[in-house]
Amino acid sequence: MFSKILIANRGEIAVRIIRACKEMGISTVAVFSEADRDALHVSLADESICIGPAQVQDSYLNMTAILSAAEATGAGAIHPGYGLLSENAKFAALCEECHIVFIGPSSKVISEMGDKDAARKTMIAAGVPVVPGCEMVEDLAKAHEEADRIGYPLLVKARAGGGGRGIRRVDRSEDFEDAFRSASQEAQLAFGDGGVYLEKFVAPAKHIEMQLLCDRQGNVITLGERECSIQRKNQKMIEESPSPAVTPELRQKMAEAAVKAAKAVGYTGVGTIEFLLDPDKNFYFMEMNTRLQVEHPVTEMVSGIDLVKWQIRVAAGMPLAFTQDDIHISGHAIECRINAENPELNFRPSCGRISLLHIPGGPWVRFDTALYQDYMVPPFYDSLIGKLIVHAPTREEAIRKMQAALCELVVEGVDHNAELHMDILSTPAFKSGDYYTNFMELREKRG
Numbered sequence: 001m002f003s004k005i006l007i008a009n010r011g012e013i014a015v016r017i018i019r020a021c022k023e024m025g026i027s028t029v030a031v032f033s034e035a036d037r038d039a040l041h042v043s044l045a046d047e048s049i050c051i052g053p054a055q056v057q058d059s060y061l062n063m064t065a066i067l068s069a070a071e072a073t074g075a076g077a078i079h080p081g082y083g084l085l086s087e088n089a090k091f092a093a094l095c096e097e098c099h100i101v102f103i104g105p106s107s108k109v110i111s112e113m114g115d116k117d118a119a120r121k122t123m124i125a126a127g128v129p130v131v132p133g134c135e136m137v138e139d140l141a142k143a144h145e146e147a148d149r150i151g152y153p154l155l156v157k158a159r160a161g162g163g164g165r166g167i168r169r170v171d172r173s174e175d176f177e178d179a180f181r182s183a184s185q186e187a188q189l190a191f192g193d194g195g196v197y198l199e200k201f202v203a204p205a206k207h208i209e210m211q212l213l214c215d216r217q218g219n220v221i222t223l224g225e226r227e228c229s230i231q232r233k234n235q236k237m238i239e240e241s242p243s244p245a246v247t248p249e250l251r252q253k254m255a256e257a258a259v260k261a262a263k264a265v266g267y268t269g270v271g272t273i274e275f276l277l278d279p280d281k282n283f284y285f286m287e288m289n290t291r292l293q294v295e296h297p298v299t300e301m302v303s304g305i306d307l308v309k310w311q312i313r314v315a316a317g318m319p320l321a322f323t324q325d326d327i328h329i330s331g332h333a334i335e336c337r338i339n340a341e342n343p344e345l346n347f348r349p350s351c352g353r354i355s356l357l358h359i360p361g362g363p364w365v366r367f368d369t370a371l372y373q374d375y376m377v378p379p380f381y382d383s384l385i386g387k388l389i390v391h392a393p394t395r396e397e398a399i400r401k402m403q404a405a406l407c408e409l410v411v412e413g414v415d416h417n418a419e420l421h422m423d424i425l426s427t428p429a430f431k432s433g434d435y436y437t438n439f440m441e442l443r444e445k446r447g
C-alpha cells in the first residue's frame, strides 16, 4: 500500500480523498494555488505545497509543478479527483514515466476512452449499442452531409468534451454550420482540441450511468446505476440510485453492457459508463468517465462500498475482496449539488465570505463540502460548494429526508441553489420519477 498520496485537486473532492487516506493510515500531501492558501484541504492534509497562481492553467493544471511537488515530498501516488487532470492521458503518462502511481486507469485506457470519438468506435467493435451518429469529421461540407444523413435534431459534440461543454444542439440543416464552428471553437478553447463528431439527439431520454469497479487481476464488478436526468445545460444537478425507471431485467442488461465495455479496454479502477435510455427502454452508450465521479456518494450509500478507498486499493494492486454476488443494493439515495450561483439571475456565479454555515445532520444525511464558517469562496473555480446526500429505505422517504435536510441547510454570504432544489423535489414529475433530461428546460420555458 502507498505510504503517501498527493491529491492533485481542491474543494470537496480533495477533502473526501484526504479523509479516505486518513482512515487507511496513508499520509497526504495537498497542493494549492495562491487563492487557496486558507482552503480546508490544505489544513486537513499532513503536508501542503503551493503550486502557483489562482488560474487553474498555472496551478491545478500545471503538470510540472504537481509532479515536482510529488517528488519533493516523496509521494508514491497521485489522486487526481474529478475534473482538472483526472482524464488527462498526458498527465497519467508523465506519472508513469516518473514512477508515481496515477490513481486511475493507464494513460493508454484514458486516451482510448477519454476521446469520446475513439470510445464510440471501441464500443461499436465490442457490440455495445451507441447513439446513432458519425465519426469525427474535420471538413465542414462533409460534416454537413453527414448531418443531413443522420437527420435533425442532432448534437455536435466535442470528442474531448466534459462538464457539459463543447455540445451544440442543431434543429435545422440551415443552423448546422454555425453550431459546428462554435462547438469546435469552444472545445479548442476549453480542451485544446477542436475535434467534433455528430450524434442523433435522443429525446425524451434519461441519463442513466453504471458504476464500475475493476481490479488489476481482471475482476470487473458493477455497483448499480445512477439516474442523473435532472440537468441544466447538460450539467447534472440531482442524482439518485437506483433509478425509478430501471427494472431488474434492464439493470441486468445495462450492467452486462457496462462490463463488456470495461473488458473491451482492459479497464482498471473506478469508472462510469454513461447511457441514454429512451422511453421504450432502449439504451445507448454515450461516454465513459475514466475517473471518480462527482455523484459517487449515492452509490456508496446504497452499496455500502467506499469507492475512494477501493480506488486507492486497486491502484496499489490489491484484488477486490468481494464478487458481484456479494453486492447488494439497498434503499434509495439522492444527491443535490449545492452550487454558489443565483438561479434568479440566470445562474450567475457567486463568491464571497461564508458569514453563517449550518450543515444538516441526523441519520443517513451526508454533506460533502470544503466550506467552513468565514471561508472566502474564491471566484476562480467551479461553483460546486457542497453535495447533500441522503439515504432511506424507499424513494419516497429519501425525497422527504432530502426536503428536511435542505430546509435545515444554512449557507449565508454567497448565493446558492438550495431553494431551487426544494422546488424541483416537490414537483409531481420528480415525485413520480417520470422525468427526462429536458426537465429543467421545460420548467424554464413555463417560467
Ligand code: ADP
Pocket (backbone or CB within 6 Å): 082, 083, 084, 087, 160, 161, 162, 163, 164, 191, 235, 236, 289, 292, 293, 294, 295, 382, 384
Ligand atoms: P460527473 O460526470 O462526475 O458528474 P461532471 O461532468 O459534472 O462530472 O464534471 C465534474 C467536474 O469537472 C465539474 O466541475 C466540471 O466542470 C469539471 N470538468 C469535467 N470535465 C472537464 C474537463 N475535461 N476539463 C476540465 N474540467 C472538467
Ligand code: ADP
Pocket (backbone or CB within 6 Å): 131, 155, 161, 162, 163, 164, 165, 167, 199, 200, 201, 202, 203, 205, 207, 231, 234, 235, 274, 276, 286, 287, 437
Ligand atoms: P460530458 O462529457 O460533457 O458529460 P456527455 O456526452 O456525457 O458530455 O453529455 C452530457 C449530457 O448531454 C448528457 O448527460 C445528456 O443529457 C446530453 N446528451 C449527450 N448526448 C446526447 C444525445 N445524443 N441525445 C440527447 N442528449 C444527449
Ligand code: MG
Pocket (backbone or CB within 6 Å): 274, 287
Ligand atoms: Mg457525461
